[in-house]
Amino acid sequence: MKVTAIIPQELIEEAMELSKADTITEALKVALVSYIRSQKLKQIGTSIMSEPLEFKYSAQELRDLNRR
Template identity: 75%
Template sequence: MKVTAIIPDDLISEAMELSKAITITEALKIALISYIRSQKIKELGESILSEPLEFRCTAQELRELNRK
């Protein structure tokens, strides 16, 4: 997709430097992928907080099962 956006030069330069990207497009792709991943992790964390995981076995029981 082709997009026109007005982004400050210093922001692009810093993104390119930190991502080690050669082109602006590559830097923006890396930044967007990173942002999307962080948001998914945040959503997962919120999901776990609202509905905590329940374990049916103790740590010792799991160790014994893994050794079989």
């Protein structure tokens, strides 16, 4: 997809340097993937905070099950 965007040159240069990208497109892809992953992790964290995980077995019970 082609997109026209006005992005400060310094931001592009820093993104390219940090991502070790050879092109602006590659740097933007890396940045977007990273941003999407961080947002998904944040959503998962929020979900876990609102509904904490409950474990069916104790640590010792899991050890015993794994040793069978």
